[in-house]
Amino acid sequence: MDRTPEQFEKETVDAKRPMSNWTRVIVETDEKNPKLLAVITNDDCETAERLRVRFKPSKLPYA
Numbered sequence: 001m002d003r004t005p006e007q008f009e010k011e012t013v014d015a016k017r018p019m020s021n022w023t024r025v026i027v028e029t030d031e032k033n034p035k036l037l038a039v040i041t042n043d044d045c046e047t048a049e050r051l052r053v054r055f056k057p058s059k060l061p062y063a
Helices: 005-011
Strands: 025-028 036-040 045-047
Touching: none
Parallel strands: none
Antiparallel strands: 025 036, 036 045
């Protein structure tokens, strides 16, 4: 099923479980020579110009 980022945002608006399987997320374009858009870690991020990343804090205690 193909979905847009907007659809996925709506589907996950009530997500409460923190991500735990990743050390970082790398966002890049889908090209032969991809352009790096963002690197996201558990508590920080760096983005390309004119790109914004928002963090949603978990209210659950860390395990």
